Amino acid sequence: MKREDIRNIAIIAHVDHGKTTLVDELLKQSGVFRSNQEVAERVMDSNDIERERGITILSKNTAIFYKDIKINIIDTPGHADFGGEVERVLKMVNGVVLVVDAFEGAMPQTKFVLRKALDLDLPVIVCINKIDRPEARPTEVIDEVLELFMDLDASDEQLDCPFIYASAKSGHAILELDQTPEDMVPLFETIINYIPAPEGDPDADTQVLISTIDYNEYVGRIGVGKVDNGTIKVNQECMLVNAHDPEKQKKVKISKLYEFDGLTKVEVTTATVGSIVAISGIADIHIGDTLCSPENPVAIPFQKISEPTIAMQFMVNDSPLAGQEGKFVTSRHLRERLFRELNTDVSLRVEETDTTESYKVSGRGELHLSVLIENMRREGFEFAVSKAEVLYKKDENGKLLEPMEMAYIDVPEEFAGSVIEKLSSRKGELQGMNVSGGGSTRLEFMIPARGLIGYRGEFMTDTKGNGVINTIFDGYGPYKGEIQYRKQGSLIAYETGESITYGLFNAQERGTLFIGAGEKVYAGMIIGQNGKAEDVEVNVCKRKQLTNTRSSGADESLKLTTPRTLSLEQALEFIDVDELLEITPKNLRIRKKILD
Numbered sequence: 366m367k368r369e370d371i372r373n374i375a376i377i378a379h380v381d382h383g384k385t386t387l388v389d390e391l392l393k394q395s396g397v398f399r400s401n402q403e404v405a406e407r408v409m410d411s412n413d414i415e416r417e418r419g420i421t422i423l424s425k426n427t428a429i430f431y432k433d434i435k436i437n438i439i440d441t442p443g444h445a446d447f448g449g450e451v452e453r454v455l456k457m458v459n460g461v462v463l464v465v466d467a468f469e470g471a472m473p474q475t476k477f478v479l480r481k482a483l484d485l486d487l488p489v490i491v492c493i494n495k496i497d498r499p500e501a502r503p504t505e506v507i508d509e510v511l512e513l514f515m516d517l518d519a520s521d522e523q524l525d526c527p528f529i530y531a532s533a534k535s536g537h538a539i540l541e542l543d544q545t546p547e548d549m550v551p552l553f554e555t556i557i558n559y560i561p562a563p564e565g566d567p568d569a570d571t572q573v574l575i576s577t578i579d580y581n582e583y584v585g586r587i588g589v590g591k592v593d594n595g596t597i598k599v600n601q602e603c604m605l606v607n608a609h610d611p612e613k614q615k616k617v618k619i620s621k622l623y624e625f626d627g628l629t630k631v632e633v634t635t636a637t638v639g640s641i642v643a644i645s646g647i648a649d650i651h652i653g654d655t656l657c658s659p660e661n662p663v664a665i666p667f668q669k670i671s672e673p674t675i676a677m678q679f680m681v682n683d684s685p686l687a688g689q690e691g692k693f694v695t696s697r698h699l700r701e702r703l704f705r706e707l708n709t710d711v712s713l714r715v716e717e718t719d720t721t722e723s724y725k726v727s728g729r730g731e732l733h734l735s736v737l738i739e740n741m742r743r744e745g746f747e748f749a750v751s752k753a754e755v756l757y758k759k760d761e762n763g764k765l766l767e768p769m770e771m772a773y774i775d776v777p778e779e780f781a782g783s784v785i786e787k788l789s790s791r792k793g794e795l796q797g798m799n800v801s802g803g804g805s806t807r808l809e810f811m812i813p814a815r816g817l818i819g820y821r822g823e824f825m826t827d828t829k830g831n832g833v834i835n836t837i838f839d840g841y842g843p844y845k846g847e848i849q850y851r852k853q854g855s856l857i858a859y860e861t862g863e864s865i866t867y868g869l870f871n872a873q874e875r876g877t878l879f880i881g882a883g884e885k886v887y888a889g890m891i892i893g894q895n896g897k898a899e900d901v902e903v904n905v906c907k908r909k910q911l912t913n914t915r916s917s918g919a920d921e922s923l924k925l926t927t928p929r930t931l932s933l934e935q936a937l938e939f940i941d942v943d944e945l946l947e948i949t950p951k952n953l954r955i956r957k958k959i960l961d
């Protein structure tokens with residue numbers, strides 16, 4: 366049976382190219398909102414951080430109606446660090462809308478998601494958005510997109526895709542540039558005509574592959590997936606099985622079943638093949654589980670969840686400072702919060718350490734972890750984190766492997782030299798260089814993830830804020846050897862789980878200094894001038910500065926240029942601790958060493 370009443374689509378877009386605005390507009394025009402009601406909240410990026418950083422982390426769904434056809438829009442994560450998510454999500458849909466900014470053109474992150482869509486043979490609608498921008502260059506951008514398709518070995522059919530021009534902001538789409546814009550109808554029409562309806566046998570044995578997990582305080586875990594086969598009903602008995610875990614075989618009863626409608630979920634009693642459903646009431650439901658008829662429990666294979674590549678310690682901030690303002694966080698709070706995150710974020714790993722004061726949190730890249738840190742800070746959690754460390758692996762011969770990233774960099778020509786120099790010294794290999802007409806240079810580097818830790822801040826300084834860097838995990842490769850960081854002057858020290866690590870700091874900017882002596886850790890700000898140790902000046906560390914720097918490890922490591930472990934003796938060569946101690950009673954706050 367063809368479900369002509371349904372279309373399942375995903376929208377792919379580079380950050381800021383207008384995906385959220387477009388979905389909001391489709392929702393508005395599809396009549397979900399009464400005409401006098403504004404879209405109060407932006408639909409897909411409902412998380413503050415996502416909004417600020419312009420990325421979509423967890424996939425959320427929405428459904429709009431056009432001519433009695435339900436269009437399920439499955440959100441795709443906008444950042445490639447969440448690559449595993451993308452593939453699973455795309456398995457639920459029958460086609461994608463690729464949104465590309467009419468000025469900026471195709472971007473590397475778009476390429477990553479698009480490649481996955483093309484590999485899955487999904488039809489693509491190209492939507493050139495922001496055509497209202499005065500500097501828009503839609504025709505050129507179309508050529509660029511077609512080039513991208515060819516780069517990605519798109520089939521002839523895929524190359525023959527429809528193009529639409531839109532201004533999500535003004536709420537209209539057109540098929541030809543000389544058309545008079547009216548509304549979003551051309552996009553709605555293209556979606557229902559070009560994207561195939563899902564198909565299947567409603568009478569076959571039930572199979573629902575759980576592709577994402579939602580979490581709600583009241584109902585707990587909610588599995589979201591497509592009915593791949595048959596029909597699922599309330600009160601039906603199902604077998605919960607998993608293709609990667611043959612041991613998992615559990616009989617469950619479907620107590621609550623929902624479909625998506627606008628921004629909400631509505632309860633239904635039955636859903637047939639092709640529908641996107643949400644199921645609550647099964648505590649043990651996980652991504653990759655299949656709900657099947659008990660008499661024929663066949664698990665559907667799924668894309669394995671991407672493994673973490675980077676770890677940080679999250680530590681209880683037991684400093685006397687922590688109690689003064691903000692929320693005091695006990696290890697139980699921290700633990701609960703971190704483990705709760707695992708309900709919805711499957712790429713994250715949280716492990717206990719030898720002490721209850723500290724947890725090892727691993728994720729996909731620096732960005733992934735820094736988003737979590739920021740989220741938790743906003744919720745009022747006070748805690749400390751160590752700097753990021755990459756997770757190594759060994760191959761079957763015991764050779765050390767490390768995570769590698771592709772870095773795509775666009776910089777004005779005059780900065781290309783310094784970027785190449787810096788990244789090369791961080792073991793990056795230049796794999797491509799392209800000078801565009803506008804004086805901008807595109808550089809492509811393969812670089813150990815380790816070499817990128819802390820690089821972004823430096824990059825911004827080096828390119829005077831004019832550079833753009835995008836990175837994509839490229840898999841594990843042979844360990845590239847130690848990175849020799851050059852000494853740049855003044856000193857910074859920061860804590861890791863077990864010890865206090867001292868490192869050199871690029872003294873062009875301020876940084877926080879931690880000096881460990883015996884059981885005590887002293888903290889202060891240093892302001893270095895001319896990058897010379899003798900110019901280092903120690904300032905009083907206000908609580909705010911201390912917590913900020915210590916707790917937002919990712920941000921901090923963005924500023925660090927030369928993390929390197931020094932012994933205390935070596936560290937003392939750079940800074941006079943006695944002098945520090947002298948100002949201790951009045952100015953410097955003392956906190957207990959985290960791990961005695």
Ligand code: GDP
Binds near residue numbers: 381383420495497535
């Ligand atoms: P997302 O990151 O892809 O979800 O992008 P958003 O929808 O958040 O849009 C990013 C920015 O582009 C916002 O400031 C929007 O107002 C703006 N924007 C979105 N669509 C358009 C458009 O059609 N024209 C113009 N001029 N700006 C747009």
